[in-house]
Amino acid sequence: MQIAAELAKTARVTLATRAPVKFARQKIAGRDLHFWLRHTGVDIAPLGGLLREPPTQLVIDDGRYHSALAQGAPDRRPVFTGIDGMKVCWANGSREEVDAIVLATGYRPDVPYLAGLDGALDAAGHPRHRGGVSAAVPGLAFVGLEWQRSLSSNSLRGVGRDAARIARHLAAHLRGR
Template sequence: MDAEVVMIGGGQSGLATAYAMRRQGLTPVVLEAADRPAGSWPRYYDSLTLFSPARYSSLPGTPFGGDPGRYPHRDEVADYLTAYAARLDVEIRTHARVADVRAEGEGFVVTLHDGGRLAARAVVAASGTYGNPYQPGLPGLETFTETVLHAADYRAPGPFAGQRVIVVGAGNSAVQIAAELATVARVTLATRAPVRFARQHLLGRDLHFWLTITGLDTAPLARLLRTPPTQPVLDDGRYRSALNSGAPDRRPLFTEVGDGKVTWADGTIEQVDAIVLATGYRPDLPYLAGLGALDAAGRPLHRDGASLTHPLLAYVGLEWQRSLSSNSLRGVGRDAARTARRLSALLRR
């Protein structure tokens, strides 16, 4: 075998799991498709900041430096992850995009896009979702002749100055991007239902303080609270105020798109310059398609991150894998430790 465990993905989930693997005495090899182990953070839009303060945003073993009450910027997170990776006693291979994983003998063979191959006893898929942006089936969208882009490709408002823009979505990113664009463009936030807000601070404390002391942030039972599926927008008052002032305004989702126009629910037809789809992501696991580990929609067949089809295949960093914080900096370490303990027990048999 070339490796006891191959970690696919060198972002927050892969790094946290590599740390946990070393604590169990295992020797993982981390495969990261990008040029440095920072996951998708360097590619997010320019103004993105964490929703949780630095004190709640650390991976195991290394606190996030600086003022613990601040909300770190995208670039700070990317630098934190890169430094975290440098301190790990593990092999990390960059520019190593995985093309395929196959079962072979008592383990797996991992094939890279460049043709390289690694034999591994166990595999952990920690490739996140950024590489698989979700585009809903909106009537006529394929015929829209102006700009259509997903939030994954949005960086800054400058290119949209003076334009008529529609942002589709009701989550944190949708509201933040729409509010930012509204400073330079005429923007509508188009949603299927009204936007739900959650106060960023309660009784002088950040919401994550209350989630932590109540256990809702980590408890598996918190998955029962996942209704409706769209989480509320965390807000210190700025975004609710922006919507209330009409910059951006909020409308029910349009009913049709054609050429450079959209048709609203009231029948109004309007010329539009750009549509930004802030409609989320799905697990990015195409390399497992031939393994029989995914359902028909490409979602992993698992229970709490343990594959239901292959005992030595695991997942870390899935949304709601075990709790509200499973796919976040503040919560992935707990799932990583659980996965490492389980795989260690299986490998030592």
């Protein structure tokens, strides 16, 4: 959202998302939302295993992104269904030539190559794991998944913490071989 809003100041931009954009206020009681997430422990609470489906990530906003979207700069549409050369294919069958596509954070893992590993993926094709450690394949682990362990698992604030945990797990796995 942030990149799209900046680009929309000088170009025609379409923000293609899987779901409508949801916003969270940047400041609460005069402090940044990240302060409150860290201060309350919500940022690192190991809640990921309790969630059946990760909630939609919120755009942290001081009002300018919500306003830009409301004004149509950027324009928001459901994500395209394909790409054909320099054209994107929309769900309604229309095709539109584009100059560039910027793939940004918020995407979900697409790991069909793991389907050959018995039990590595659930019915929806998502990694089966507990806190990033594969629930079915010894020695397989993940980092950067939404709600892998906590709210911040798929962000720069949390991926390092999860990666350190995974590294310790994999080192123990290798020692036990």
